[in-house]
Each structure stands twice: as C-alpha cells, then as structure tokens.
Amino acid sequence: MIEDNRWEGVYSFEDSPYLMEILTELRSKETENVRFRKDLVKLGRYMGYEFTKTMEFKKVKIETPLESTEGIASGDRDHVYIITVLRVAIPLMEGLIKTLEHSRVGIVSASRGKAPDFNIEMSYIKVPHMREDDTVIVCDPMIATGSTLLKTVSEIKKCGIPKRIVIIGVLAAPEGITALKEELPDVEIYVTKIDRELNDKGYILPGLGDAGDRAFGEPINISMLPLMHNLE
Numbered sequence: 535m536i537e538d539n540r541w542e543g544v545y546s547f548e549d550s551p552y553l554m555e556i557l558t559e560l561r562s563k564e565t566e567n568v569r570f571r572k573d574l575v576k577l578g579r580y581m582g583y584e585f586t587k588t589m590e591f592k593k594v595k596i597e598t599p600l601e602s603t604e605g606i607a608s609g610d611r612d613h614v615y616i617i618t619v620l621r622v623a624i625p626l627m628e629g630l631i632k633t634l635e636h637s638r639v640g641i642v643s644a645s646r647g648k649a650p651d652f653n654i655e656m657s658y659i660k661v662p663h664m665r666e667d668d669t670v671i672v673c674d675p676m677i678a679t680g681s682t683l684l685k686t687v688s689e690i691k692k693c694g695i696p697k698r699i700v701i702i703g704v705l706a707a708p709e710g711i712t713a714l715k716e717e718l719p720d721v722e723i724y725v726t727k728i729d730r731e732l733n734d735k736g737y738i739l740p741g742l743g744d745a746g747d748r749a750f751g752e753p754i755n756i757s758m759l760p761l762m763h764n765l766e
C-alpha cells in the first residue's frame with residue numbers, strides 16, 4: 535500500500551504484483567462477466583486484508599496448552615459498517631466481508647446521469663444504525679467524477695459521526711479524488727490504482743469500461759419494455 539503524494543489519506547496498491555495482475559485481467563476487454571465478478575471478489579478479499587493493517591487491535595492474554603502468552607484480538611475489526619453502492623460494488627463487498635466478517639452492511643442505489651452534469655439519482659437507501667466506534671467503508675469500484683460517492687457519503691453522514699469514513703474501490707481518476715477531497719477532506723481513499731484521466735463522457739482512462747455492465751451485462755432501457763411486449 536502506498537500513499538499518493540498529491541493528496542492526504544489517498545492510498546493505492548500499485549506495489550502489489552498480485553493485485554496488479556487481477557487489475558490487468560479486469561481491464562482486458564477479453565474478460566467476460568463471470569471472470570470479472572470473480573476478480574472483484576478476489577480483489578475485495580485482499581484489499582480487506584491489507585486494510586486491517588490500518589486498524590487498531592486489542593492486546594489479550596491467553597493460555598496455550600503449555601503456558602501463558604500474549605496475543606491480539608479484534609478491536610476495530612468488530613465494528614465495521616460497509617455501504618455497498620449498487621450495482622457493481624456487490625462482488626467487491628462479497629470479497630471484503632471474507633476478511634471483515636463481522637461487518638454490518640447497508641445498501642444504497644445510485645445512478646449517474648449523463649455528461650456534463652452527472653446528476654446522481656439515489657432512490658434506495660437501507661443502512662443499519664451507525665455507532666461512534668464504527669469504521670464505515672463505502673465500497674464502490676469506480677471513482678470517476680466522484681459524484682456518486684459525494685452523494686453517498688453526504689447521505690451517510692446524516693446517520694451519525696463514525697470513527698472513520700473510508701472509500702475502498704478499484705480505479706480512481708485524479709479528477710474524482712480531487713472533488714472528493716475538496717468536499718470531504720477527512721475521508722480516506724484506498725484504490726488498487728489511480729488512473730490517468732477522465733474522457734468527456736466521464737469514463738476513466740485507461741480504465742476498464744462500464745464496470746456495472748462488465749460485471750452484470752448491459753441493462754435494457756425500461757421505457758422500451760411495453761414496446762418489446764407488443765412485438766411478441
């Protein structure tokens with residue numbers, strides 16, 4: 535894990551060849567849905583493990599069958615609260631809870647409108663109670679313009695003041711990180727890699743394309759449904 539010197543509290547995992555290999559597979563247009571989702575689960579599991587290095591643990595005394603010794607037990611790890619941003623955070627969250635298995639999980643929906651406004655529509659928010667010793671992890675693989683996460687974190691902050699608010703994702707554009715850090719300087723950001731830039735449609739370059747579609751397939755336009763039924 536390395537801190538990026540352009541911002542405070544922004545980390546990437548470019549020093550991990552294992553994660554860079556998974557990222558390479560995610561980027562490739564040859565990688566199909568099933569492989570893509572499995573890669574996100576693998577990534578989440580490893581990022582969760584790396585993230586525990588930033589957490590506080592308790593010292594404990596225990597008895598082995600032979601003598602007394604000291605060890606450590608979950609401290610912060612018992613108080614994790616994950617917010618999953620639909621759709622594509624689902625497999626990343628599945629990986630995270632393999633290492634952060636006591637996590638309480640909230641689900642929010644967020645749909646990004648078209649350029650240049652990128653308005654966020656958030657119609658579903660179901661989140662557990664927040665406590666002051668919680669580490670809140672907002673899980674969303676892509677930080678592009680940052681609009682989705684700005685909206686999500688602002689909504690979450692209405693539920694209380696946790697110990698930490700952390701974003702865990704796969705790729706970020708510098709533009710998105712700057713927007714987030716301007717509004718939410720205390721939020722920590724952990725991504726596999728920070729990419730070069732955004733294109734004029736708000737896609738990360740070189741990126742991996744539309745992450746939701748890569749994982750779950752391209753959705754149909756619901757307004758077309760009645761028309762399609764008439765054709766049957």
Ligand SMILES: O=P(O)(O)OC[C@H]1O[C@H](OP(=O)(O)OP(=O)(O)O)[C@H](O)[C@@H]1O
Pocket residue numbers: 619620621622623644645646652674675676677678679680681682683710736744745746747
């Ligand atoms: O930083 P931003 O510019 O807000 O863009 C990032 C958002 O785009 C993707 O979601 P998308 O809206 O495509 O939803 P999906 O997962 O349902 O496809 C991604 O999962 C982020 O939530």
Ligand SMILES: O=c1cc[nH]c(=O)[nH]1
Pocket residue numbers: 676678736737738739741742743744745746
């Ligand atoms: O590159 C991008 C930007 C936003 N959302 C995606 O899925 N991909």
Ligand SMILES: [Mg+2]
Pocket residue numbers: 744745746747
């Ligand atoms: Mg999408």
